[in-house]
Amino acid sequence: MRFVIAWAGAALVTAAGVGGAQRPAPDAAGTVLGARRLAKGASVKIFNPAGSVRLIGWARDSLLVRGAVASDDRFYLAGTENGVKLGVEDRAGAENPDACELVVYLPAGAQVSVKTASARIAAYDVSGWFYSVSGAIDVSGTASSLDVESMTGAVTIGAESPWVRARTGQGSLRISGRPQDVDASTISGLLDVTSDAILRAQFTSVTGDIRYAGALAPGAVFDFSSHSGVVTLVLPRDVSATLALSSVNGTIENGFVSTHPAALERRSERVTLGHGEASVTVRTFKGAIRLRPRR
Amino acid sequence: MTRTNRARLDRYTAELRRPVDGDPALDELWPAIRSRLDRGTAGETSVIPRPARRTPAVTVTAIVAAMAAAIVLAFTLAGVMNDRSPAPMVAVATNADSAAALRAIDDSVRAYEEETRILLDRLELARAVLPPQAAHAVDHDLAVVDSAIAELNAAIERHPSDPSLRRLLAASYRQKLDVLQRIANAG
Numbered sequence: 146m147r148f149v150i151a152w153a154g155a156a157l158v159t160a161a162g163v164g165g166a167q168r169p170a171p172d173a174a175g176t177v178l179g180a181r182r183l184a185k186g187a188s189v190k191i192f193n194p195a196g197s198v199r200l201i202g203w204a205r206d207s208l209l210v211r212g213a214v215a216s217d218d219r220f221y222l223a224g225t226e227n228g229v230k231l232g233v234e235d236r237a238g239a240e241n242p243d244a245c246e247l248v249v250y251l252p253a254g255a256q257v258s259v260k261t262a263s264a265r266i267a268a269y270d271v272s273g274w275f276y277s278v279s280g281a282i283d284v285s286g287t288a289s290s291l292d293v294e295s296m297t298g299a300v301t302i303g304a305e306s307p308w309v310r311a312r313t314g315q316g317s318l319r320i321s322g323r324p325q326d327v328d329a330s331t332i333s334g335l336l337d338v339t340s341d342a343i344l345r346a347q348f349t350s351v352t353g354d355i356r357y358a359g360a361l362a363p364g365a366v367f368d369f370s371s372h373s374g375v376v377t378l379v380l381p382r383d384v385s386a387t388l389a390l391s392s393v394n395g396t397i398e399n400g401f402v403s404t405h406p407a408a409l410e411r412r413s414e415r416v417t418l419g420h421g422e423a424s425v426t427v428r429t430f431k432g433a434i435r436l437r438p439r440r
Numbered sequence: 441m442t443r444t445n446r447a448r449l450d451r452y453t454a455e456l457r458r459p460v461d462g463d464p465a466l467d468e469l470w471p472a473i474r475s476r477l478d479r480g481t482a483g484e485t486s487v488i489p490r491p492a493r494r495t496p497a498v499t500v501t502a503i504v505a506a507m508a509a510a511i512v513l514a515f516t517l518a519g520v521m522n523d524r525s526p527a528p529m530v531a532v533a534t535n536a537d538s539a540a541a542l543r544a545i546d547d548s549v550r551a552y553e554e555e556t557r558i559l560l561d562r563l564e565l566a567r568a569v570l571p572p573q574a575a576h577a578v579d580h581d582l583a584v585v586d587s588a589i590a591e592l593n594a595a596i597e598r599h600p601s602d603p604s605l606r607r608l609l610a611a612s613y614r615q616k617l618d619v620l621q622r623i624a625n626a627g
Contacts (some may be wrong), residue, residue, distance in 0.1 A: 174482075179522070260625070262571065262574075273531050276625050278571070278577075278626050279573055279577070288477070294575060294622065294625065296578070296622050296626060297577045312618055312622070314577055314580070314581040314619065314622070315577060316583070330615060330618065332581045332584050332585065332615065332619065333580075333581070333584055341473075349611055349614070349615065351585055351588050351615055352584055352588075370607075370608065370611045372588040372592070372608065372612060391604050393595060393602070393604060393605060393608075413604075428604055428607060428608055429608075430591065430592060430595070430605075430608050431591075
């Protein structure tokens with residue numbers, strides 16, 4: 146029978162000083178698994194096969210790991226001030242690894258590299274690479290860069306970041322917050338983007354639908370591409386953009402009916418809205434393209 | 441990077457450095473990428489600047505090779521992403537319709553086909569030892585992408601001069617490379 150290390154009191158969490166309206170509430174309990182001094186720009190490599198990994202960036206030059214590790218598993222933490230590795234040792238051949246819960250507080254400027262099999266990942270004010278085979282990934286707060294990938298799990302990004310790359314296979318991919326440059330794609334999962342802050346973006350799917358709802362800043366450049374997914378753009382009525390829409394076998398629906406296409410070919414349409422200050426390209430093979438004004 | 445890929449990259453670099461007075465299509469193709477090549481930072485080229493990230497050592501060579509192909513693909517897919525200025529769509533359409541652009545797209549598709557084959561071979565072992573759930577997911581994703589590629593190839597046979605089809609095909613190969621990289625990451 147699995148034995149889980151007993152939870153400690155909340156005193157150390159209070160000492161950790163994690164607070165603020167936007168920050169996740171600190172855990173009320175959790176055994177301290179390890180702690181050490183860590184430089185702000187340090188790299189942190191984390192592995193946990195199952196359970197969860199929760200990452201919280203803080204304004205301190207230290208690392209604190211709390212959580213619960215199954216008795217059959219071993220927690221490790223090693224490295225220097227400029228880089229550490231931590232996590233739960235992978236037991237070779239274990240088809241259903243025990244769930245271990247890790248909560249990691251680390252300097253907000255650190256760059257993480259997190260990998261899990263089925264464990265879900267949640268991160269706040271943390272930058273770096275996040276990967277899971279089947280676990281869901283949820284990233285929020287502020288980050289210098291985000292590279293997020295889950296094979297079958299859902300990915301949710303609600304962060305402010307100058308650079309975001311996100312990939313899913315069958316899982317949904319939802320992006321909100323204030324990213325600037327975005328490269329996002331799914332295979333068959335839904336790609337849902339709701340943001341007014343994106344300046345450059347490439348959104349791609351194979352069979353998954355793509356939905357974008359947001360403003361288009363002057364000078365912004367967007368590229369949408371899907372094989373058979375439906376691409377839906379919901380834009381403000383006063384948007385200023387030039388849109389090149391083309392579908393080989395799909396339909397094109399233009400909900401801005403009061404405007405006239407600048408060029409019209411079979412299954413392709415070039416539309417100028419307002420002064421045409423942003424550039425949008427949409428290509429599909431057989432997925433429909435829907436252009437709709439925001440209500 | 442393999443010698444073949446290096447040679448291919450050199451060819452493209454030479455092509456881009458060549459005076460283009462007689463080829464306005466190439467002249468307008470993504471000056472940002474050309475300037476990177478001139479600075480000798482071609483390896484950094486991608487749709488969006490990519491920060492350093494963890495890459496499994498076993499596939500470093502394969503990924504680097506794939507990135508070389510991505511450089512080629514960037515000529516056709518991502519040029520517009522590398523220039524913040526709102527390029528006139530009419531100009532983009534003119535480039536797309538040009539024979540030079542079609543050739544570039546063809547070359548990038550071929551490069552992607554080759555790189556995916558290389559990656560598939562190298563990742564065969566990694567794929568075999570994936571957990572069942574992950575293996576099923578990978579097989580599903582590859583089947584979806586391969587089905588799209590097959591449909592696009594059939595359409596290209598019927599409409600060989602349609603640049604949109606070739607761009608979609610190149611995008612599908614990029615998706616396939618992403619799936620293969622996920623196999624490497626899952627190992």
